[in-house]
């Protein structure tokens with residue numbers, strides 16, 4: 001299917017990019033940014049295009065905005081002036097952090113969170129919450145993306161894993177919502193009563209959606225008027241049965257399918273959404289998600305809808321699709337597009353064959369190279385299960401997460417891992433993206449990932465928020481094609497431990513077709529086991545019997561009260 005057509009079919013595209021709405025949007029940014037030169041230019045242009053002599057009305061709006069800016073700055077005297085005040089300051093900051101920006105009328109970045117108070121009257125409780133969480137300085141993507149979003153710009157944001165993209169879209173989402181619901185804005189004609197959901201964040205996995213919700217809940221703690229919800233099963237049922245109205249919330253965090261099913265049942269109204277954020281956007285535009293993304297965008301019918309996409313890896317084709325549904329996007333790239341975080345030391349280990357991989361991991365454990373907490377990625381569910389049974393047999397404190405485990409089991413394992421009760425987590429790519437475990441020391445790719453993007457995201461579970469991390473990738477003779485994509489990423493980030501000379505230098509480039517094939521057809525791999533077949537069959541039979549009796553026991557129990565409570569908590573009203 002043609003991705004572009006699939007995505008744009010029925011979506012609310014703003015084709016008239018020079019339309020008056022967009023023009024006003026850009027000039028309000030200029031006015032609020034106190035860029036006198038651009039303001040003068042706007043007035044000149046307005047005079048030119050004032051065919052119907054209603055310039056006064058437009059002027060009145062501009063004056064109002066100016067008043068508002070003055071008003072906003074009142075009471076800010078206790079703060080130092082913004083760190084970034086001129087284009088020269090901005091270029092210095094961009095050079096220092098390796099930020100590339102493009103687009104029209106780019107606003108100045110911020111140099112500190114306090115700049116947000118001076119320039120955008122950031123809510124003080126919101127600022128206090130940020131500081132309380134230890135976020136004293138904005139990260140590079142936050143420096144650029146927050147002001148861009150405050151000026152109502154569509155954003156394409158690409159920055160390394162673990163570099164704070166979540167707050168880069170959450171902070172402006174909360175502040176612009178506060179601006180929207182403030183009495184001053186309602187006087188300006190924006191009705192606040194019954195205005196419905198204002199912001200929507202869509203992420204590809206439940207774990208990630210819940211994590212975003214948790215981060216949001218922390219920063220809006222005590223900020224009045226913000227009602228956020230994570231669209232879990234229980235909330236979806238309540239919305240469907242009209243026990244709760246969707247207008248009760250103003251920000252919703254969700255995965256695509258759950259949202260779509262509510263839209264189709266008329267149980268949720270997305271027509272008032274002002275700002276939609278697609279997190280892990282390249283995933284959201286992949287063939288298995290693109291139709292869902294299209295349906296969500298189509299349901300967001302507000303003509304002033306702002307769209308932002310964020311990821312550590314945004315390919316050119318994804319960017320092309322995104323650009324086609326955006327209006328004057330500001331493009332922000334921190335570092336190299338699709339590159340690994342430079343805080344991660346990367347190593348390649350040749351293991352010969354499957355048996356060699358088990359030997360290699362056991363050697364790492366014995367020689368102290370295996371430093372918990374560790375995440376191990378495998379290519380499929382049966383392989384993740386098989387390695388789990390091997391390592392648990394060795395007495396390692398380990399558990400496994402994959403799509404066949406229930407949501408409750410997944411949540412429990414993640415909690416245990418976060419609390420440090422588990423040393424090692426085995427998983428499939430279900431946890432490759434976005435999940436933020438702060439202190440992961442090491443990621444092991446037991447199986448080579450199927451693309452450069454998958455590699456960047458998997459190893460990005462370590463080396464987060466400025467910490468150092470380590471990533472080890474095993475490969476065997478069946479991986480000769482796949483490993484080339486990994487080596488390319490390693491070379492780009494200058495971390496090439498274990499890469500043989502012939503792989504480093506003499507590698508013919510893989511064609512697009514070959515890369516596509518590798519993504520679609522998983523490599524056929526040998527069995528993970530050191531146990532003879534007959535014994536492993538006996539072990540499996542015993543395990544199946546135990547699993548079966550556990551399942552029966554669970555079915556006979558009344559619903560777990562505590563988990564039900566957790567589910568309700570996720571629909572949190574401040």
Ligand SMILES: Nc1ncnc2c1ncn2[C@@H]1O[C@H](COP(=O)(O)OP(=O)(O)OP(=O)(O)O)[C@@H](O)[C@H]1O
Pocket residue numbers: 134135136137138139142159160161162163164165166167311312433434435436438460464465
């Ligand atoms: N300004 C800041 N100062 C210090 N830590 C921060 C700041 N902003 C975010 N963080 C922390 O950095 C960590 C990584 O942030 P986040 O999960 O948003 O990364 P990300 O860029 O979205 O990564 P990924 O691409 O893997 O999804 C989190 O623990 C977050 O709390």
